[in-house]
Amino acid sequence: MQEIFEIKDKDVMGRIGRLKTAHGVIETPTIMPVIRPGTDASRLRAFGVEIIITNAYITYRSPDLREDAIKKGLHHLTNWDRPIMTDSGSYQLYEYRDIEIANSEIVRFQREIGSDIGVPLDIPSAIDITHTRAKMELDTTLNRLREARNLIDDCKDDMILAGTIQGSIYPDLREYAAKEASKIGFDLYPIGGVVPLMERYRYSDLVRVILHSKLNLEPASPIHLFGAGHPMVFALAVALGCDLFDSAAYTLYASGGRYLSPMGTYFIEAMEYLPCSCPVCSRNSVRDLRMDEGLLADHNLYTSFEEIRRIKEAIREKRLWELVQMRVQAHPKLLDGLKEMVSFADFIERFDPISKTSFFYGGPESSRRSEVLRYSNRLDRFELEGNVLITTKKRLDIEYDHLFFLKPPFGPYPEELSETYPVGPSEIPKTPDHEAMVTAAANIRRLIALNPKVRFVIACERDWEEYLRGVIEDGVEVVWIER
Template identity: 45%
Template structure:
């Protein structure tokens, strides 16, 4: 059902195949009111939407609509050939406290009118209710889910995650829904949180719910229709959204932007360049009849919403989703707070790519919590360097070129970094240690961060020297001002060993690069590594990744199984050995530490190498997914 095309943060661009119709996620379903739709289906389609959501309960309760839907089918009723998802009446249950239909009746109705995606009639528990009530309502939702999945005939069915603001109940709900085997997993009961700007609670619910959901099924954040949230929710793993806000806000005279919502009466300008906004002025818009004004606002609101969805997808392709999240977070203090809360979860590192097309931008103190920073600090522990430590201040990158020096056999030279804490010159080329940008100077948060990381790293060395400009870090060691005293013969072997350990894990560097020679470019960077006349691997110029050749594979396979390996199913071995990609449905086993875009070895069930390549998804994803490329093969070895 789902095929991943690009990854960034925990977000992904995927292609969903739904009854022969395709949706590209992240995707926004416009909510269609079958009784009084403010925009026509044709107008919605022209904006680029090929999937919509409507309410089966409303249709079922309206005699004329019910009759037509049963006779003609939902697609004919709405005049729409794309994907149609229907809500079951849960929103009305939340809004009015009850609905005049049973869970089985509304499921049968959704089946009979031919929807593509249906939803169970769950109990939308509000935030902060007594725990006893939340548990009782969750148990009822699970009971209904169990009955619904048994009764389901042919439609795709969504099992909604509930549990109020009790995170352990959210986890329980997610586990139960997965056990029952639904096709999609909406996270419900969160609209009241969004209405009250309780974004921190929202991200906790997303993370704790997403924790137990499978990678091969889409996650829908129910009721999230404001574009200021799309980037953050996507970065946390949400694939689908729905918007009734574009129409509801229009009727209330509200104008949506990615940074918030304006009331029309307060607007002197239209801060948008979409086709509708460039056709008039704020003053002219205010003078329109209400019906025309509502239509205009709805068209603008939906346009800005789909533009943001496209922007999110592009940022995932570019590897700049966290930068977009940071930009959107500046729209509201509570949204920025939510980003910080989200980044406090170390689990976000599990799906974070090891390299990206875009540089890492320091956008504020929250950047120090990003998965790339956490990963770097953790990977520093892989380096086993028995030398004297020398700490230098940041200069123009690449640092070694500006200083005209590298680590030597006696001195381990590092940069005290405001973004990554410590950057050893041995590994400075590895993404994102050179590929990052930050404003000049230091703020208090950065100083405290640097003190913590530098102190911990320096504690592993008997002798520490630090440049006098770094005295503000309170480093225990000997101060100096002349860097020339630490120059000497470059330790190429030590550099290669550090790169191998940092990239592939402790012990890999010595196995890969002992008794080798390096070809160094005119810029002073290591490009190729040989053992005699046999190529071990290439250090990629753009990001410092280690691309292995046959000799490198032989050496790295001395590490215990399954380190750095992906095991191909026997049915795929022949194809992969011919240089074709390994697909997710044919992965039997993998090193669970493999992250998206990491260089890996593909082996058969006997641990015989058949190819090297780039993992396009994480290990846990390639073992869960049934479609899409797991490893894009670079070199065949069979």
């Protein structure tokens, strides 16, 4: 398979990448605005759009559009000379359960009209169906993926073929789908069937679906989260390894009078101020936006791209985790999504870069960050003998052979690591939360257990007492010091 995706930078599981298509290279993460077939997309360049997505099935269904698309090509039809992805009609299939086209026909059609990224006609399984039904639909989807792969030659065809991962909300089916699709071999993997989860704010399920798919795909493959267009989910989704988004949301939300922001959704009717400085919001009043759905949609698109740029900069600075922690404050269910994510910490740790510039403790979920897990797993690398002092302050009246400082959530760390990431340059609140203390105490116990011949003395404040109970019961000497 040709290498069409190159990763430039990464943080958590997110990355900045370059995806090569027949109409140029795009930088990910990015958003593909959804364009009605046959409409002029050229004005979208001003928003930072690099790639658009349009519906091949709707183009096919209309005799006029179909003829034009075949004769002049999709790019001419949309007045867009950069990359275009096409959707196969799966969504229409989901909405109306019945469409009149065969998989092979729509795949060939996408190639014929010059789509840069084409998709087979997968079945977007609903989220409330039985496992048996979901498996049956998935088997059909996988057969169509195989059929499409046989039609589109990876080396000869210009069109990138995407293999959509389905499987409803069942973890085993998502895993199976990802493994099977990987065997067939695609250049891009959309994760499909997630719109109903987002509509119902079921972010824990969304996180599970993404991870069960993602963790069974080649780590270097680009991922498209099909149907995710709200800027408040971008940071979380990128941190989970998603590279492409599509947005019909910017117009759909505008038609319902909704003003998008990475912090959530506002109703323009209820707003008094515009908390944004995009070209729309700096030149118009709330009243103008109330009267003009087009302006509202433009703001929604500007703010979506602003968030993508913010995410890219966060990846560069290795502060994506911190951004995600801010973004999940937008909705309690998003916070549940982050909690679900940290339950996969052992897996995420394998992707996360080892060296960053700073570690900011932003709440209980930070105790399960890759850096903390990694530190805990490496407590066995210290060669210790004699007396070890673990302390929150430098105490000169206790003799020691090795000095460890104590810092939640990491626990004990040797003096030499004071300047080393992640322990050294970490920014921890003055009063650490319960989870940070629990994690730190667990690491103290672990260090003690790893070094049975060493005599440990712990010198710390009374705040630690409840967390060190087990250690004290085991006979380790603890010296209480004043704050």
